[in-house]
Amino acid sequence: MTPAADLDATLSALADPTRRGVVELLSTRPRRAGELAAAFSVSPPAMSRHLRVLRTRGLVEEARGGDDARVRMYRLRREPFDALRQWIEEVEAFWGDPLGASRDPAERRR
Amino acid sequence: MTPAADLDATLSALADPTRRGVVELLSTRPRRAGELAAAFSVSPPAMSRHLRVLRTRGLVEEARGGDDARVRMYRLRREPFDALRQWIEEVEAFWGDPLGASRDPAERRR
């Protein structure tokens, strides 16, 4: 199983609405730090710290943009999302899910 | 898409290690509150509050145990886990996942 520490890092990173919004934006395409700050109308320092949280916990990675070295591009990393999804699937095994069945929400609930 | 507020409730509930441990325990079978408190060596009041968080956010439900009404059993609710898994899958669509492919971690990472 995924080390508990990793899950903790991932979940506490995603527990913040701004960071979750960042993740959603980045799931469209990589973005610059400033672009992200503007998108959520938080100050650049605030966004910088959110990005640091996401980076140190492995949810995003920094890729210094090619031509202009002042710019920092951020891109999603897959691993933590895979690990979290897997954890959820293990929990959901409680309902006897044959792993992929009952993707349909119209099924029994409890 | 799942309302952002629900995701926030689910994720902030799961961001705490103790509550996550409770979820893992409950994914085996429903338990009494006291049983859970003992399992994580936290005081009953602390566990009570964790359970309230999990309950108000819909991750567990209370099912007053049949014979002894002092006892309260807690049981997992499926909905929030489904919703969270779905959100993750949407994010992971970034990698062109055909929804169920690349369950194999040996695939490309970014």
Place this chain on the structure above:
DNA sequence: CCAATGATTAACTGATAGGTTAAATAAATA
């Protein structure tokens, strides 16, 4: 070289979360 731009770090602040002990509530039992 100097001014402007993109972003981060530093220092401070207010709000929130989780833990504890003590008191209260509720129900089974002697």
Place this chain on the structure above:
DNA sequence: TATTTATTTAACCTATCAGTTAATCATTGG
């Protein structure tokens, strides 16, 4: 009814977190 057991609520304390402004670092372009 009084006592014991299971759990929650109340009150309090400390630590952490997210946001802000001001200062710093790095890079580009006049």
